Amino acid sequence: MLKNEVNYEEKGIVFNIQRFSVNDGPGLRTIVFLKGCPLSCRWCSNPESQNKHRQVMxxxxxxxxxxxxxxxxxxxxIDFKFNYRIDRNKCVNCGExxxxxxxxxxxxSGEEMTVQQVIDELKKESIQFRRSKGGVTLSGGEPLMQSKFTLELLKACKSMGWHTTIETTAYCSEKVIKDILPWVDLVLLDIKTLDTNKHFEYIGVNNEIILENAKKIIQFGIxxxxxxxxxxxxxxxKKSIEDIAKFAKGLNKVNEVHLLPYHKYGVNKYECIGKEYGMRKKINTPSNDVxxxxxTIVEDLGICCNIGAH
Ligand code: SF4
Ligand code: SF4
Incomplete structure (x- = not known):
């Protein structure tokens, strides 16, 4: 297959397609949420995204x-005496x-779709993409975890002339980054902490790969x-935010950092998939003053900073 030839039959597991977003890239966006994530952030607001398979809720x-x-x-x-009703060790997610x-x-949660099926959905908004200078954002989960599907979907979006964004943790191999990036216009890169121990404690994986891949993405010039x-x-x-801001500064080409305040929108979904929420329930959203x-810490280093994902 030629490099830019698209395999429209490639299949992936999609758990949501959200239209008219203004937060995840320029203009009006349609966000395709893909299942599967190698990270398990304790505060994850889409816990159903972590498992890469279809999953009963x-x-x-x-x-x-x-x-x-x-x-x-x-x-x-199914056991009515069971805390979360479904014994996940026995359930095969057949859907009956x-x-x-x-x-x-x-x-x-999760539906198997071909690239063609997703593109057919996205086409419904193609006029809005053009008018608003928007496009398609792939999120998750971690879209790079379904790397074959993500690659074909991005290629298909570019063949339609759409702007493409990926929202990623960058926890993947160097090969995946090299394969995917030529088809991406904007990377929204999550960096959570530079503290390796804390990263492992709250997220379940080390951050070395992420920080190394961040450098590779920047070198790619995207x-x-x-x-x-x-x-x-x-x-x-202060220290955690300052460390991340300095890291961003050191990457040279990062002009923008978005600070996204903690929220609890996904808390109720944990019970639906039979999991405990990983944070203390009494933790509150940081105040606007904070x-x-x-x-200000980020801006003092000469980097443009927004509160929220605008
Ligand atoms: S989960 Fe649905 S099918 Fe099962 S007892 Fe409740 S309402 Fe009935
Ligand atoms: S998805 Fe299938 S295996 Fe799982 S609880 Fe429902 S019927 Fe049982």
């Missing part, structure tokens, strides 16, 4: 206790219980914005 608030699911499950994975759940308490989730008890302190102080 159970929302007890919608359940009417009809027991239909229990009757149809051949694996014996969902088809028999008429209240919507059971849903599937516009890059560094995004920092500002998380109390993790990195919401965020402004962090913004």
């Amino acid at each position: 159970f929302n007890i608030k919608n359940c009417i206790d009809c027991h239909q699911c229990e009757e149809v499950c051949k694996m014996g994975a 219980c969902i088809e028999n759940c008429y209240s919507g308490a059971l849903t599937m 516009e890059t914005i560094i995004r920092v989730p500002v998380i109390p008890e993790f990195n919401a302190d 965020m402004v102080k962090f913004k």
Whole structure:
């Protein structure tokens, strides 16, 4: 296959396609969320994105206790005595219980789609992309984890003339970066802390690969914005933000850092996938005053800084 020939039959697992976003790249964007992430950030607001496979979600608030699911499950994975209802060790995510759940308490996160199917969805917004100078953003999860699918999807987007953005943790091999970047216009690069021990403790992996890959992405010459989730008890302190700002400065070509205040939007989803939320529930969003102080730290190093993802 030629380098820019697209395999429209390549398949990936997509868990959401969100239209009309103004936060994840220039203009109006459609965001394609891909399943799978090698990181497990304790505060993750899309915990259903971490597992790379399709996954049943159970929302007890919608359940009417009809027991239909229990009757149809051949694996014996539904147990009303079980804390989160589904025994994940037995469940094979076949989806039969969902088809028999008429209240919507059971849903599937993740759908297998071909590149062609995603492009067909994206085409619905192509006029908006042109008018607003927007485009497509691939997010997750970690879009580089489904690297073959991401590559083909990016190539297909470029063949349509659309602006492409990836939101990435950069936790991947050098080969993946080299393959993918020629098809990317903007990288939104998450850097969470320079403290290796803390990174491992709160995220489950070391940060060396991420920091090395950050340098490679910059060397590639692609516009890059560094995004920092500002998380109390993790990195919401002067030193952590200063360290990241200095790292960004050292990369030379980073003109923009976005500080994203901690929020709890995804907390309720943890129960739906049978997981405990990894942060203390009493932690609050950093105040605007605190965020402004962090913004000043970044700006004092001569880097443009926004609070939020604008
Ligand atoms: S997805 Fe399949 S295996 Fe899992 S609980 Fe539902 S019916 Fe059982
Ligand atoms: S089928 Fe749906 S509504 Fe009925 S018990 Fe199962 S989860 Fe609850």
